[in-house]
Amino acid sequence: MSPTAPAEAALLLETRSCRPAPGPATGLRGRGLAALRRAAPALLAYAALRTFVLLVFGVWAHKEGHGIWPALAADWDSKWYLGIADHGYEHTLGTRRDANNLAFFPLYPYLVKALAVVVPGSRATVGLLFAAGCSFVAAWGVFAVGDRLHGRRVGILLTFLWACYPVGIVQWMGYTESLFTAFAAWSLYAVLTGRWVWAGALAALAGLTRPTGVALAAAVCLCGLLTLRRGLSRRALCGALLAPLGWLGYVGWVGLRLGRWDGYFAVQRLWRNELDGGIETLRRFRGHLAYDSSPELFLVLVTAVLLGSVLLYGFSLADRQPLPLLVFTGVLLLIVLGSGGVYFSRARFLVPGFPLLLPLALMLARASRRTLTVGVAGAALGAAYWGGYMLLVWPSAP
Template identity: 45%
Template sequence: MTRMAPALPGVLRRAAPALLGYAAVRTLGLLVLVLWSAAHDKSAYTLLTARWDALWYAGIAERGYGHEVRLPNGDVHSDLAFFPLLPWLERVLASVGPLSYADAGFVVSLVASLAAAWGIFAVADHVYGRREEGLAHSWEEERARPWPRRDAGGGRVGVWAVLLWAVLPVGIVQSMAYSESLFTALAAWTLYAVLTGRWVTAGVLASLAGLTRPVGLALVAAVWGAALVSFPRDRGAPPADGARRVLALLLAPLGTAGYVLWVGHRTGRGPLGYLDVQAGWRNGFDGGYAFARFAVGKLTSFPSALAGLGLIIGVAAVLGLYAVGVRQRQPLVLLVYSGVVTALALGASSYFGSKPRLLLPAFPLLLPFALALARSRPARSALVVGGVAVASALYGASWLNGSGPP
C-alpha cells in the first residue's frame, strides 16, 4: 500500500538546510574554478560547458545523431555512445530562449544537481531520519513501519548525505554540462518512489534515467529486485497494488532498451550494435581485469606507485562502504542500485581516470558516513566536511584545468 507523504511545502522546508548547504559547497567549487582558470589564462565557463563530453552532447542537440570521429589508429568515436535525454533537454531550452546548446546544458545540470541533492536528502531521510535507534532497517521492516515516524535526528543524516555528495573530489562534475547530475536526480527520486511504494512513478523515472546514461541498468535492476521481492510479502494486497508493480516492471527498462535497440537498428548491427559503438571508443566491460592491470602496473615505478597505491586504497574504500551498507541492512533497492553502479564503474575496461566520475551516482555508498557525521558533534562534523569542501574545490579546479577529460 502506498503511504501518504507530507505536503510539498513541508517536505521542502525539511530539505532546505541540505539544499542551502549544497548550494554553498557548489558555489565555493565554482568560485575556486574561476580563480584557478583565470590564473592559467583559461575560461572556467568553457571548461564547464564546451569540452570533452559536453561538446558531444551539444553537438547532438544541434544536429542530431550521426557524427563520428575517425582517429589515426582506426578507432571510431561515434556520438551514438551518448544517450539522448540531456541533448533533448538542451534542444528544448535552446529553442525557447536565447541560450546556446552549451548554455542550456549548463542550466540543465545546475537545476538537475539541486534536484539530485533534494532526492538524496529524501532517500537518506526516509531510511535513517525516522529511526529512533539510528540503524538501518531491512527492506521488510522499512515497508512495515507506520508513516511518518520521526526521531530526534530532524533530517541530520539527509543533510550530511547531501553535503558528502557535494564535497566528493569529483563534485565539480555536478556543475558541468554532463549527464551525471541529471541521471543522479532521476535515480534518487526513482529510489525514493520505490521506498514509498509509488511503483508507477518509479517505473517512469527509471525509464527516463535509462535514456540518460548506460548505467540506467542499475535502476532497472533495483526496481525489478524490489518489486519481485515484494510480491510474496504482500500477497494479500489489493489487486491494483500488484498491477502497479507489474507496470513498474514493464516501464523501468523501456528507456535503456529503447535506445539500445534504436542504435542497433540505425547501425544495422542488431541488438548488440551499441556494444560495437562502445568498442569504437575502446570501452567495454571485462569485470575489472583491465583496471586491475592498470592499477598494479602503476606500482612498478616511482612516483606512479603512489597513484597506483591510491587507486587500490580507493577501490578498497568503495567496496568497504558497500559492505558497511549491507551490514547496516540498507533497503534492498539501495543495495542493488549502488552495487550495480559500482560493478559497472569498476568493471569498465577503459577510461580509468573517469572512474571516480562514473561512481558519482552511487550516493547510497555515502550513507554510512552520513550516519556517522549525524551521530558526531555538529561542530566537529562541520569542520570535517568544511575542510573536505575546500580540498574538493581545489582538486576540482586543478582537475578541470588539466589535459585529460574528467
Template identity: 50%
Template sequence: MTDLATLRATARTGALRRAAPALCGYAAVRALGLLVLALWSAARGKSAYTLLTARWDSLWYARVAGGGYGYEVRLPSGDVHADLAFFPLLPWLERLGAAVGPLSYADAGFAVSLLASLAAAWGIFAVADHVYDRRAGICAVLLWAVLPVGIVQSMAYSESLFTALAAWALYCVLTGRWVGAGALALLAGLTRPVGLAVAAAVWTAAVLSLLRERRAAAPLTPAPAPGPGRRVLGMLLAPLGAAGYVLWVGHRTGGGPLGYLDVQAGWRNGFDGGYAFARFVGEKFTAFPSALAGAGLIVGVALVVWLYVTGVRQGQPPALLVYSGIVTALALCASSYFGSKPRLLLPAFPLLLPLALALARLRASRAALLTGGIALASAVYGAFWLNGSGPP
C-alpha cells in the first residue's frame, strides 16, 4: 500500500511538472488581464473587484448562497427573473468558503473561480497533451487564456468551475476512468444547464468503447480491459446532477419535468434553433456602422463552425466532438442574451485544438510574440467590456 501511494504521489508530481509551463503561462495571462482591468476601472472611478464579484450573475449566485432559493424579480414587462435559473454547485461552494474562513459569499465565489480556472487550464492541458502532445497542450491553454472574453474566467461566475469539471471529465473518458468521468459529469450537471453536454460525451464514449470491444472480441490482449461494470456506473452517474436539479425545480414550481424550462422562459431564454439570433444579426444590417457589427458576428459564427469542422477532419475523439458540438449548439441557438454568447462558448475548449496545433508548429519566439500580443489585446478588451453597461 505504501509503495502504491508513493507511485501515485510520484505520478501526480510528474503530471504537475509536465503541466507547469502551461499553468505558469495561464497565470501570467490572467494576471495581465486583472492588472489592465484594475487600471482601466480606476481611471473610470470604478472598483475592478466589484465588477468581478458583485455585479450581474455574481449577485444571483451570492444571494442563493446566503439565503437559498426562492428569490425572484418581477419586471414591468411581466417577465419573472427567478434564482432557480442558476444551478447550485457554485453557491454551495460559496457558502462552504464563507463558513470555513473570513470570506463573504462574493469573496468565496472569486476564490472558487481563481482556483477553478487553474484547474480548468490543467484539465485542458491534460486533454490536449493526451490527444496530441505537450506543446499542443501548452498552446491550447494559452489560447483559452487569451480569448477576448477570458476575463470571465476570473469572475465569480460558474464558467471556470464548469470548464474545470468538464475538462477533467473528458480526460477521464479518454483515459478510461469511467467512474471518475461519471462523477465529474454529475458535478458539471450541478453547475450549468449545459452539463448535459458532458453527460452526452461520457455516454457516447462508453457506448463506442463497449461496441469496439464486442466487435474485436480478441482473446489475447496485452492488458485486459476493465469489464463493463465501471462504464455502466459512469454512465448512470453522468446525468444525475443535471437531471436531479431540473426535476427538483419542476417539483418546487409545480411545473413537472419541464418546470425548469418555464423558469428559463421567465428570463426570455429558450432554444429556437438560432432563429432569434439570426434575426438579431440581420437587424444589424439596417444601418451603418451597426452593419460592421453584423459582419463581425457572421465572421465569428463562421469561425466557430470552421473550427468544429476542422476538429472533425483532424480526427478529434468522439467525446470531444460531442461535448463541443452540444455546447456550441446551445450557445448559438439560445433565443436571448445575444451579448453573452461569447461567454457561453467559453467552455467549448476543444474548438481551440486546431488553432493550438497550428500555433505549436510555429517557432517558440513567434508563438510567444503572437500569444503575447493577443493577450494584451484581450486584456484591454476585457477591461472595456466589464466597464460597459451590460452584463458579459
C-alpha cells in the first residue's frame, strides 16, 4: 500500500462529511421535477390538442369574419367576471332577471384584478392567459389522479379525453372552469394520498371559485369524517372542517351584503337556478329528443353530454371508483341535472367532472391500436368542431 493511502482516505472521508445532506427543499424539488417528467407526455398531449382546437377555431373565425380574442377573452360570462374585477359587486338584490353579479363567485375575478397590477395588458388578456395557465395545472392534476389509480397510460388518456371534452374550448377562455378543475383535481389527489389539510384547503378555494364547489367540499368532508372511524386523525378532521369554508364564506357574505339570510339563494332565484328535482331537465330531454321537430344541434349535444354523463357515472359505480371521486361527480351531477336554470350551459358545468371520463380512459387503454387511433382522432376532431360551433354558429353560445 502506498504510504500516502491512509492520508488520501482520511481526506476523502473528510470531504464527504462536509457535503450538506439533502434538505427537505431539495427532496421536495426533486420529487416535483420527477412528477413533472412523468406527467410530461400527458401535458404535451393536452397542449397539442388544445392548440389544434385553437387553430381550427382561428381559421373558422377568420372565414366567418369574427375576432378570436374577443370571443375567448371578453364575451359572455367573461364580461361578468371582468365587470366584477373593474367595479366590484352589487349592493342590492334588485328584481331584474339574470342581472345580479353576486351569482358569480369571487376568486377568479379578484385574482385577475391582482395579476393585472403586475402583468402587462388589459384585464381581459390577463384573465385569458391566467385561465390557460390554470388549464395546465388542471391537466397535471387530472393525470395525477388517473396515474395514481390505474397507471401512466390511463393517466395520459384521461388527460387527453378531458382536453377533448365537447365544450372544452372554455378551458382556454376567460372562464372559471380551468381554475376550478385545477383545485378539484389536486384536492381529490390529496385525498387519495392522505394529504387531508391540502385537500381541505384546495376544496375551500374551489368553493370560492364556483357554486359547484359544494360538490368537492362534500367529497372531502364525507371521506375525511369516514376516516375518523378508524381513529382520531387531526389532519383528516382539519381537512373536513376546512373544505366547506370557501363556499359557506361566500354564501354568508352575500347574505350580509344584502341584509337577508337567504341573500345568495335569492340571487340564484333571479337567475332561475333553483333546484327543482330535475323536472326542468327532464322536460328539456323530452323536448329535444322526442317532440322538437327541428331541434337546435347544440342543444342536442348538451342533452347527449348530460345523458352520457349519467351513463358514465353508472360505469364509474360499476368500476368501484374511490369514494371521493364518486361523491364529487355524484353531487356535481345532482346539482347540474337538478337545477331549473339555463339549459345550454349544463354541459360546461360538467367540465370539472373529469372522473366521469375514467371508464372511457380504461376502455381505450385496453383497446387495440386501431381502435385507439380511431378513438383519439375522433375525439380530437369532435373537440375542434364543437368548440368552433359553440362560439361561431350557435346564436346563444356559450
